[in-house]
Amino acid sequence: MSAASNPITYPYEELNIDKAEIRAVEGMGLGLFATQDISAGELIFRDSPLLIMDDVRDINEFGDRYLSLPKNLVPYLDSGAISGERYERDVDAKTLQFHYWWTRKNEFAVDIDAQSDYWFPMIDKIVRAYSIFRNNAADADDGTEKSAFYPTFSRINHSCDPSAGWPIGPGPDYIVSIVARRDIPAGEQIFVTYSGTVSSTTTILNREERQDILSDWGFICSCTRCAPE
Numbered sequence: 001m002s003a004a005s006n007p008i009t010y011p012y013e014e015l016n017i018d019k020a021e022i023r024a025v026e027g028m029g030l031g032l033f034a035t036q037d038i039s040a041g042e043l044i045f046r047d048s049p050l051l052i053m054d055d056v057r058d059i060n061e062f063g064d065r066y067l068s069l070p071k072n073l074v075p076y077l078d079s080g081a082i083s084g085e086r087y088e089r090d091v092d093a094k095t096l097q098f099h100y101w102w103t104r105k106n107e108f109a110v111d112i113d114a115q116s117d118y119w120f121p122m123i124d125k126i127v128r129a130y131s132i133f134r135n136n137a138a139d140a141d142d143g144t145e146k147s148a149f150y151p152t153f154s155r156i157n158h159s160c161d162p163s164a165g166w167p168i169g170p171g172p173d174y175i176v177s178i179v180a181r182r183d184i185p186a187g188e189q190i191f192v193t194y195s196g197t198v199s200s201t202t203t204i205l206n207r208e209e210r211q212d213i214l215s216d217w218g219f220i221c222s223c224t225r226c227a228p229e
């Protein structure tokens with residue numbers, strides 16, 4: 001599977017997904033809904049990464065990759081879901097590092113006073129994008145440290161009883177396939193799991209362990225398995 005055969009194109013309005021659509025959901029931001037009956041095992045859509053990181057902890061790599069994104073694609077990352085707590089931590093821990101990255105990139109020739117109108121808002125924007133990336137990126141399951149942000153896949157909400165799986169194909173393309181785990185009737189919201197594999201989410205982890213993992217995304221899961229009776 002090459003990137004060229006991926007049916008997804010940007011922007012969202014031109015997405016060639018005929019079995020599902022992205023809609024606003026009360027309390028969840030956006031979500032993906034089936035627009036037709038989907039059968040178990042059926043491919044719902046494929047998505048290709050907007051940005052792939054070799055190591056998500058490397059802020060130099062993120063800064064460089066973010067700046068090299070085509071301008072028309074930047075909004076798809078910038079509008080991704082953000083977790084308030086994670087964002088506050090990233091602002092505290094990463095802002096200075098991104099300032100150093102920018103200074104090094106400019107070979108220490110930057111004049112803070114002369115550039116501050118441009119520089120400081122730009123660093124704020126990059127820290128925010130970095131936090132969104134971390135909040136939404138999926139890890140490649142190929143023994144590498146790579147993680148990738150998928151503009152459409154990242155809009156799917158979590159459930160501990162997910163209706164779809166999301167195997168990621170091999171590099172360098174890392175195309176993700178969203179595949180129905182069971183029959184999904186038209187109109188139903190489609191869910192995936194964020195807390196590890198489908199089998200660990202559905203059979204191994206208990207409610208408390210799942211909630212602990214999910215707290216990284218800044219929400220308390222209220223799916224059918226987690227919601228109090």
Ligand SMILES: [Zn+2]
Binds near residue numbers: 160222223224226227
């Ligand atoms: Zn849950």
